[in-house]
Amino acid sequence: MATATPGQAQAPSPKDGNQPVLLSADSVTFDEQQGLVTARGNVELSQSLRTVRADTITYNRTTKVVTATGNIRIVEPSGDILFADYAELTDDMRDAFVENLRVLMTDNSRMAGNEAERRGERILRVNRGVYSPCELCKEDPTRPPLWQVRAVRVVHDKEEHEIRYKDAVLEMFGVPVAYTPYLSQPDATVDRKSGFLTPLLGSSSDLGLFIRPRYYIDMGPDQDATVEVGGFSKQGLLLGGEYRKRFERGRLTLNGSVTQGELPNGLADKNAPKENKLRGHFFARGLFEIDEVWRAGFDVKRASDETYLRKYFDNRGDDFLTSRAFVEGFRGRNYAAVSAYSWQDLRYGNTVEEPIVGPLAVYSAMGEPGSLFGGRWSLDSGILSLYRRQGASTRRFHVEPGWRRDITSSLGFVTTFEGRVLAVGHNSSHYDRPETTAVERGSASRFLLFPQGQVTVRYPFARYGESSQQLIEPLVAVTTAPRAPNDPDVPNEDSQDVEFDQANLFMFNRFPGIDRLEGGTRITYGLRTAIYGYRQGSASLFVGQSYRFNQENAYPAASGLRDRRSDYVGRLDLSPASWLDANYSFRIDPDTLRFRRHSLSGMVGVPEFTLSTAYSYLDNTPTSTATRTDLEQITIGVSSQFAPRWSVGASHVQSLRPAPGPRAAGAVLTYQDECFTFQTIARRDYTNTVGDVKDGNTLYFRLVFKNLGEFRTPGLGGLF
Structure with missing residues (x-):
């Protein structure tokens, strides 16, 4: 048996064409009879971009197997770090068998298992595995994380950049809450990948119980699409989708949906029979750079009727849909544009015709100072x-x-x-x-x-x-x-x-x-x-x-x-410190000194408790003899960051004139940490029923699992 002093040695490559292996250890021994090379004490074995560290590493020249024991740490070319108690590797370190595996991924996600097997540069298979992107408790690292996925088998496919689970159970605080026989997610190296998104689930008085599954299609580095098929207990199926495309000098987005649904005939007779017809929407947006000065674009928005977006997408804030096409140029202080506009009025029952504008051409220029x-x-x-x-x-x-x-x-x-x-x-x-x-x-x-x-x-x-x-x-x-x-x-x-x-x-x-x-x-x-x-x-x-x-x-x-x-x-703008910010504007009659208009918006408090308000008053007198129709409204909100990861907020909108009464109220409860976000949003709409959209209570939920997906109700979605 031969021995070597501490230091570094470059072992010859076992196979032609492989890169050399660099070995560093406190001591190295060689057993010529059994063909064993054993390195002990701060052992580090490096080949290309992969490094293995352990207390002891043994290489069997007969079986071409490298065995590592004690405080094993393997640094992968991808940046992932594997920890284990025992590992067996091939001499080129591409294939491995590991016991008691723990993996720290590049995005700080963690995976662990009883045993694991790596095949080449592609597959890492973990038996009885657990995955979680959540940080461990500093006081007690043995406590379960906030959420984790526990599965009979976890496979990390590095070629497909995918993590797959067999017989997976989602646990919250160590308690099982959901089971699925199959689950997959992209790994930390993937920005996007084809697959099913978390479906939208919920219930509403207009649509009944519904489920809206969505499928994301990665069509290439420059384009993708999302397809949605929604089912409602009180309505027919809804088919929707979105397509996005990037060009070398531009971008394009298409968004639309279609369904067969009931539509009231009008406001005159609420008891009139409803008409069953095709309903839907189509949005399109594009922007293209022509050269360094000029660019062109369009923004098309159309819906089949006034209430479609409010009912199926909870789009309650827009009274008009604006469509525009334009060409514009910028050079120095000069600007030129040619545009065309059209509008769709979403105010239910309104008969005023909206104009079509085109062309609208403008040119502005400004000279140098002096x-x-x-x-x-x-x-x-x-x-x-x-x-x-x-x-x-x-x-x-x-x-x-x-x-x-x-x-x-x-x-x-x-x-x-x-x-x-x-x-x-x-x-x-x-x-x-x-x-x-x-x-x-x-x-x-x-x-x-x-x-x-x-x-x-x-x-x-x-x-x-x-x-x-x-x-x-x-x-x-x-x-x-x-x-x-x-x-x-x-x-x-x-x-x-x-x-x-x-x-x-x-x-x-x-x-x-x-x-x-x-x-x-x-x-x-x-x-x-x-x-x-x-x-x-x-x-x-x-x-x-x-x-x-x-x-x-x-x-x-x-x-x-x-x-x-x-x-x-x-x-008046007042902001003496971070705990107070107030803005007050006013308009006062010079003869009577009566306020004709004033508005106040302000915030006071600290993160633990904050009070905000928005008040507006408008003297809407059309003439000196006409009946006054003043408008007055106040919004009051409170919020609190009552814990490091918990916050709550509530708001109420009250009309004071001309028709006193509540208009809307809402509350939000939020939990957010490095790996999980949970929101509960409750809203009460006091406005009257508009067409086939009813007022009333609405409850939204939003759950975001880092790297795994997001669950939300449709009201939290958005249309561009």
Whole structure:
């Protein structure tokens, strides 16, 4: 028998073509009679990217078997680490038999078994195996993890990148909760793989008991698809699916569904017989890069009827489905686009025709600072064509060059000079003139040249303290333009919804579009004050008003801009620390000092307990003599991170005017850790029944098992 001193040795390859083996140990002995090479003490055996460490490693030159015992650690080329008490390996270390196996995978998942067998670089078969991605308890590692899969046999197929289970049992906290004769999941190296997704299960008053299994198809690195077949006890089958495709310079997504279901005939007679018809939806979205400047895209959304998405996909937030096709380009500060729009109205029973817009072409450009008379020039232009089959159709073009320059004086005054000239042409047809009592379908054309100028002066006072910076800034602006000829014969398509607040107080035109314009001369003034902490905390307040030297009757009565003196507008932002964040905006009548509009959103508290609220009030008086129809609503919510992994939240929406009463309420309970997420969401809808969609209570569940899959009820899904 020969012995060797501690160190490293390079053993010759047993087979031609194999890579050499590097051996390191405290001592190495060789038994010539039995052909055994034995290494003891901190033994490390390396070949290519695989390494075996153990207390003792023996190599039998006759049987070509490597035996390892004591604190075995095998590092695989994939990065997985195998721990065992006893292992037998072939001389090239590709095949192995292991007892008392523990595996630590690259994503920190763990697998263990009584014994395991590895065949080549592909198969690792574990008998009486357990798999879990959950971390073990630090105080007691012998305790079962939060969840684990226990199976008679676990096979890790590294070529298919799949983990398969035979006779699998899902355990929660060591307690069996589910059984399946077969289960598979992708391993940590897989981003996606074909297979069944967790089915959607549930019950609702509209659909009854239902199950919606889904199958995911991996069609390649650049495309995939999902197919769904849903069964309902109160409705027919639903067939749905989604297809996604990536191109070298673009992407495409198709989503749709179809079913045979009952649909009420209308609102007039609730007892009228229901019609059984095909129902469904189709969504499509695409975006394609043409070159470095231009790109094109589309977004198509259509449903068979108003209530289909609400009923089958719990899509309760959209009143309209917007479809769009466009081509747009970006170059420097320039932007150009040509678009077309259409809308589908989902408001049940609404008969107002939605227009088709196309083309809508816009071009905007902006010059370099100081490029024109020390200031910057700008250009905005556009073409609009709006069509209705039964209503007004409009064609319009506009060009608006502008110029702006900021000058700061030695005394600290900041003066801004701005000027614009709007050239706009309108042509409308089939328009019902508002001043006529009888229906009169006519046409009108208008060309308008409308210059505007504005001078704004600001004088900021700033003070720098030891812990904060204070700011007081008065602002005054004078805006002048000719009287605006807001001809009622020109349809108002883009200037109906006037939202007057501190954001548009100093704008040239407080109308949201250019179908109506604000002319004459006015003075606008305001005061901004703020304090900013160097480390944390801030507070700011802005208050302003405008005075017009001429009357402007084009604004709605409740807009706050109808009289010469506008309403007072302002906003308060308060965030002294991380435990408080509040935003309050308001609009006040200058004569009565009565609030015409105000809204509050705020959050106060710490993660252990947080209170949030959102309150809004709108004086919706259409005229001075009409009946007031104010709108007032409040939302109150509470949440608590009452444990490191547990949180709970609840909210309630209450209408105060015009019809007091609850609108919606909900509660959410969430548990989340590194391997599992559980959510219970309860919701109460107090709104009236819409078509074939009923109000009432809804309960959603969501369970996410890391690497294994997700279970959720359909209400938590989404449509793009």
